[in-house]
Structures are given as C-alpha cells and as structure tokens.
Amino acid sequence: MTATHDVTHEVAGTNGAGHGGAVGPDALVERLRSQATRYHSEHDFHVRMNAGELSPAQIRGWVANRFCYQEAIPRKDAAILGNCPDREIRQRWIRRITDHDGTETTEGGIEAWLRLGEAVGLDRAELLDGRHIVPGVRFSVDAYVVYARTRPWLEAVASSLTELFAPGLMAERLAAFEKHYTWIDRDGLDYFRNRLHQAPRDSEHALEIVTERCRTAEQQDAAVAALAFKNDVLWAMMDAIDRAYPA
Numbered sequence: 247m248t249a250t251h252d253v254t255h256e257v258a259g260t261n262g263a264g265h266g267g268a269v270g271p272d273a274l275v276e277r278l279r280s281q282a283t284r285y286h287s288e289h290d291f292h293v294r295m296n297a298g299e300l301s302p303a304q305i306r307g308w309v310a311n312r313f314c315y316q317e318a319i320p321r322k323d324a325a326i327l328g329n330c331p332d333r334e335i336r337q338r339w340i341r342r343i344t345d346h347d348g349t350e351t352t353e354g355g356i357e358a359w360l361r362l363g364e365a366v367g368l369d370r371a372e373l374l375d376g377r378h379i380v381p382g383v384r385f386s387v388d389a390y391v392v393y394a395r396t397r398p399w400l401e402a403v404a405s406s407l408t409e410l411f412a413p414g415l416m417a418e419r420l421a422a423f424e425k426h427y428t429w430i431d432r433d434g435l436d437y438f439r440n441r442l443h444q445a446p447r448d449s450e451h452a453l454e455i456v457t458e459r460c461r462t463a464e465q466q467d468a469a470v471a472a473l474a475f476k477n478d479v480l481w482a483m484m485d486a487i488d489r490a491y492p493a
C-alpha cells in the first residue's frame with residue numbers, strides 16, 4: 247500500500263487526452279469506478295487506522311478535522327440545489343441536506359459526528375469552534391464547497407461520486423473500530439452505520455444522473471475530471487491530518 251498519489255496516471259485519465267470519443271453508460275461507469283485506486287481509502291493514514299495502529303491522539307485529530315468536512319457537506323449540497331434547474335433531481339437531492347443537518351424530529355449526521363467526538367474524548371465545543379482544524383483541511387474542504395458553487399451543477403454531482411467507493415471503507419472502518427479501538431464507546435459509531443445505507447442510495451442517484459446526462463466525450467471527460475478533483479480534495483485532507491498527528 248502506498249501513500250503516494252499517482253499524479254501522472256490521474257492526469258492521463260482525467261483530461262480525456264487520447265481517450266477517444268463518447269462511450270456508452272456501462273463504459274462510463276467503468277471509467278468512473280476505475281478511479282477507486284485514487285480514493286482516500288488507499289491513504290497511509292486510513293490504512294494504519296484500519297489496521298488498528300493509530301494512537302488515541304491520532305484518532306481524535308482525525309475526528310476533529312473531519313468535522314470540518316461534515317459541516318460543509320450540506321452547504322455543498324445546497325449549492326448544487328441552487329444551481330440545478332431540474333425539479334425532479336432537486337426533489338431527491340434535497341434529502342442529503344436533512345441527512346446531515348437533521349430535522350426537528352430526527353438526528354442528522356452532524357449530530358452523530360458530534361457524538362462520535364464525545365465517544366473519542368472531544369467535547370462538542372471543541373469540534374464546533376474548529377480549534378483543531380489544520381490549514382490543509384480547511385482549504386481542501388473550502389475548495390469542495392467553492393467547486394460546487396462555481397462549476398456546472400452536473401460536474402458537482404459527478405464530484406460526489408467518491409461515495410461509490412465509501413461503503414467498503416466505511417464497513418472496514420466500523421469493524422476496525424470495534425475490534426481495535428475498544429476504548430471508544432460503540433454507540434459513538436452510529437455515524438458510520440448510517441452511512442452504510444445512505445451512501446449507496448446517494449451514489450446510485452448521482453450515477454443515474456451522470457450516466458443519463460453525460461453523453462458527449464466532453465461531458466464524460468468533465469465527469470471523470472470532477473471525480474478526480476474530489477479524490478484530490480479527500481487525499482489532501484488526509485495528507486494534512488497525517489502530518490499534523492504523527493505517530
């Protein structure tokens with residue numbers, strides 16, 4: 247397992263150079279899925295996390311910094327809604343916001359992440375005031391929100407497709423936490439349990455939109471590039487966290 251990002255491969259695969267013309271939906275899905283090799287599950291920090299090798303301080307650093315991402319996701323999705331002229335798509339996409347923010351009667355992902363924080367020994371105020379957020383995480387997360395605001399909405403939808411790769415990592419992480427980090431209360435892991443069914447539902451919808459609407463070679467290349475951009479956002483976050491919390 248390597249922590250080195252294969253930039254050469256990424257550029258050749260994302261700018262569409264030499265790729266040829268448009269492909270059918272199945273081949274497009276294949277092209278998108280092939281980016282799994284660049285997903286942050288391959289980052290050394292995640293590899294060590296799932297092998298049970300991280301210290302409590304490293305786990306806490308990761309949880310505190312990832313909160314920055316969790317807080318930004320609904321704002322990112324609101325930006326997509328704001329740019330998307332299609333009512334049917336908005337009807338389904340809006341669910342992502344309440345999944346994270348919650349409603350008057352349901353707890354959302356942000357609340358669940360705050361409980362994860364408490365379970366690892368971080369009080370809510372510590373997460374909410376952002377005191378642990380390192381610059382690389384702040385700027386990476388910001389780049390994702392700005393991307394969704396400023397790029398065509400279809401590209402922003404495609405950038406969410408890292409969630410195609412998330413359930414495998416989430417299942418592995420849940421098992422690893424239960425096995426190796428027994429100092430963490432299991433109830434604190436609800437966030438990951440919820441994502442196990444939310445992420446496949448969300449990525450299925452996003453994939454449906456992208457395969458239906460990205461028909462030309464240019465649109466397909468743009469979708470692949472959007473997913474590569476998002477992989478870079480996640481990777482840059484992990485690099486920043488890894489550096490801030492050494493073994």
Ligand SMILES: O=C(O)c1cc(C(=O)O)c2c(n1)C(=O)C(=O)c1cc(C(=O)O)[nH]c1-2
Pocket residue numbers: 319355405406407408409411412415441480
């Ligand atoms: O813990 C992870 O590895 C992970 C990865 C990702 C992802 O792949 O972007 C998301 C999440 N978690 C997550 O919890 C989440 O709500 C989420 C939303 C999105 C998105 O781009 O819309 N990605 C992710």
